Amino acid sequence: MKIKRYLSIFFMIVFCFLMQTTVLSHFKLTNIIPNLLVIMTSASGFMFGRRYGMFAGVICGGLMDLIYGDVVGVCIFIFVLIGFLNGLANKYYFKDDLSIPLSAMGLSDLAFGMLYYICNFLLCGRLDLLAYVKDIMIPEMIYTILFGVILYKFLYWLDDKLYPPEEIPLHKNDRLY
Amino acid sequence: MRKKTKITIDPKYILAGLFVFCIILGIISFRFENKMTPVRSAVSSVIAPMQKGINAIGVKISERMDYATTLKKTVRKNKKLQSQIDKLSAENKLLQQDKYELENFRKLYDLDQQYAGYPKVAARVISSDPDNWYNTFIIDKGSKNGLKKNMNVMANGGLVGIITEVNKSYSKVRSIIDDNSNISGTVLGSSENCIVSGNLKLINNGVIEVSGINGDAKIEDGAEVVTSQISDKYLPGILIGYLKDLKKDSSNITQTGYLSPVVDFSSLDMVLVITQVKDSAELGEMLK
Numbered sequence: 001m002k003i004k005r006y007l008s009i010f011f012m013i014v015f016c017f018l019m020q021t022t023v024l025s026h027f028k029l030t031n032i033i034p035n036l037l038v039i040m041t042s043a044s045g046f047m048f049g050r051r052y053g054m055f056a057g058v059i060c061g062g063l064m065d066l067i068y069g070d071v072v073g074v075c076i077f078i079f080v081l082i083g084f085l086n087g088l089a090n091k092y093y094f095k096d097d098l099s100i101p102l103s104a105m106g107l108s109d110l111a112f113g114m115l116y117y118i119c120n121f122l123l124c125g126r127l128d129l130l131a132y133v134k135d136i137m138i139p140e141m142i143y144t145i146l147f148g149v150i151l152y153k154f155l156y157w158l159d160d161k162l163y164p165p166e167e168i169p170l171h172k173n174d175r176l177y
Numbered sequence: 178m179r180k181k182t183k184i185t186i187d188p189k190y191i192l193a194g195l196f197v198f199c200i201i202l203g204i205i206s207f208r209f210e211n212k213m214t215p216v217r218s219a220v221s222s223v224i225a226p227m228q229k230g231i232n233a234i235g236v237k238i239s240e241r242m243d244y245a246t247t248l249k250k251t252v253r254k255n256k257k258l259q260s261q262i263d264k265l266s267a268e269n270k271l272l273q274q275d276k277y278e279l280e281n282f283r284k285l286y287d288l289d290q291q292y293a294g295y296p297k298v299a300a301r302v303i304s305s306d307p308d309n310w311y312n313t314f315i316i317d318k319g320s321k322n323g324l325k326k327n328m329n330v331m332a333n334g335g336l337v338g339i340i341t342e343v344n345k346s347y348s349k350v351r352s353i354i355d356d357n358s359n360i361s362g363t364v365l366g367s368s369e370n371c372i373v374s375g376n377l378k379l380i381n382n383g384v385i386e387v388s389g390i391n392g393d394a395k396i397e398d399g400a401e402v403v404t405s406q407i408s409d410k411y412l413p414g415i416l417i418g419y420l421k422d423l424k425k426d427s428s429n430i431t432q433t434g435y436l437s438p439v440v441d442f443s444s445l446d447m448v449l450v451i452t453q454v455k456d457s458a459e460l461g462e463m464l465k
Contacts, residue, residue, distance in 0.1 A: 014224075017224070017307065018224070018227050018228055018231050019231070020307045021228055021304040021305060021306070021307050022228050022231045022232040022235050022303070022304050022305075023231060023232070023234065023235035023238070024235075025235075025304075025305045026235045026236070026238065026239035027239070028443070030381070031309070031380075031381060031443070032309050033307075033308075033309060035308065035309075037307065049188075050188035050191075050192075051188055051191070054188065054191055054192060054195065058195065062220075063220070063224070064307055064308070066213075066216060066217050066220045066221070067217070067220060067221050067224060068306055068307060068308075068313060068349075070206075071203050071206050071207050072202045072203060072205070072206040072213055073198075073199035073200065073201075073202035073203030073206065074199070074203060076195070076199050076202070077195070077196060077199040080192065080195050080196075080199070081192075084188065084192050087188065116308070121356070121377075124356075126356070126377075128378065131378045132377070132378070135377075135378060135381055136309050136377075140309055
């Protein structure tokens, strides 16, 4: 249990949620706002593993469901699933590589869009999937990836501060020449 | 096999457990809506004040940014506008005459009276929906200020939406462009009834959907649509928008078309809440 890491994820998510509902809606591009919550879930799953991903998922989904949702539980599950799947990719996590985490974020956002569409729109009889993909999912994905770069770098820096990488201790008898 | 001193649960089982937990939560919130309300209001009473504060900063930033970008445009526009003023002042005289005519029409429809007759409360929009799929927002007045569920919300003289949830000092509004919104309306002039429904796909083109207009009715583009007398939640006579591109359905019985709302939903800041609820229960009693 790395409690500081859980706490940092929690506060980052609350901050992102606040930004997403207030400030970011003033910076809409073609009526789309980036999905910071997906970035947080994806990044914590990818960087720290399945447990952290699912923890982030519960917080994100919970906030969204409790404040804006009608049926509590849908978003929580979608986010938890995203966190879990990203956690599976944790073994491909290398420090300085950005391409894999960013594509993971993009895919996560797409998956979020699809699941959300299935849970809330397909079941209401809105069958025109392609229009939703074109108008909402793709622009949201691109915008999300842009923000993902910044957030991912910040999260990485924060975790480096909280848990500095261990140095391999020298043996008593070793000498530095 | 790794050996650990602490008992750890495999994340797979946590996932399965959370899945079951979500289903139970979903059922609870769906069947017993009241049970979840204290939890919801507890969470939003923590989050909402923070949103209110941060939103103030957001408004300031966007105002600054707008200021820089619009300054250039304004100078250019100013020249153009100067020349227009002369033209308009001539037109204005003509319009003054039309105004008398308009007042007569207003009296005819009794609209003027009705708008003025509704008690209203002004509220500020403090936050909007976190995802791109729904169009709901939160305003900074709640049950403390006398708001109740199902009250109608207006802005710029047109219908914005309806209050779907009320907390102590914050309420949630579902706008008419939301995919879940269906309003029964009346086309002014022909008094045909119709259904105005929000549509996520169409709102990018600035329109929403209108359906269920009688197939024989002849209605011109630009006809005004107001909320209908027979609506069970919306007060009658509030302007929703203007009709566009009406077409006959394949069945020939009804017509479907588009409606451009009066309200500009992309820059909603202040709204008016009508503090009068259209209660269908009252109507039921009257009919008894």
